[in-house]
């Protein structure tokens with residue numbers, strides 16, 4: 001069974017259609033990169049999955065998206081959906097709390113109270129993102145003091161702390177230096193062993209380095225999705241070939 005499935009999905013801002021009849025599946029234990037020119041609808045597609053797109057004025061949609069087999073439109077309590085589907089944004093966001101409380105924000109929200117459980121979650125997640133050794137002696141210091149790359153790894157740890165099944169990332173490395181980008185790419189590759197990861201990226205090299213599959217969107221339409229090597233080296237569509245060879249975008 002696919003982990004995320006779009007079925008005849010259309011999205012609009014007011015009268016303007018921004019996603020047209022999207023039908024696509026994302027499997028478990030894989031990284032899919034979403035690529036396409038600026039404004040083609042990548043972020044809207046990503047934010048439709050956890051229903052944060054509908055927070056935008058004028059947004060509406062028809063068709064459906066299923067997460068773990070269930071329609072997101074039938075989810076009554078959005079926090080249930082947001083627990084299954086974690087999200088990491090372009091700008092590294094540290095909550096105005098300590099490093100420790102950034103990681104524990106979600107678990108506390110979902111009712112974990114036991115101190116040893118909280119400590120175990122914190123250490124596990126900070127180790128998962130290779131941040132534990134860097135911060136273990138200053139867990140109670142403000143997260144604002146971390147570097148951009150560290151904040152982004154902390155944001156991933158915060159997302160992982162509620163054990164999501166899907167991790168959405170919207171250009172997570174666009175403000176990071178190559179070393180921090182490399183750390184995050186390694187981390188995503190490891191996390192894909194247990195998660196469905198969907199990453200929007202403008203960096204075609206990054207898509208090629210880390211994703212198992214790549215989806216190309218143009219003007220709100222899914223042109224094709226294929227194993228990454230195939231999409232870059234022998235795409236079905238001339239539009240995809242044009243984009244990946246840098247002719248436009």
Ligand SMILES: Nc1ncnc2c1ncn2[C@@H]1O[C@H](COP(=O)(O)OP(=O)(O)OP(=O)(O)O)[C@@H](O)[C@H]1O
Nearest residue numbers: 013018036037038039040041042043044045056057
């Ligand atoms: N809140 C909004 N209200 C109205 N139109 C919007 C809104 N957000 C996005 N759009 C429009 O919807 C279209 C798709 O935007 P989206 O951000 O999904 O594209 P994108 O491919 O992620 O772009 P980029 O690569 O530049 O981040 C664009 O034409 C954009 O201008």
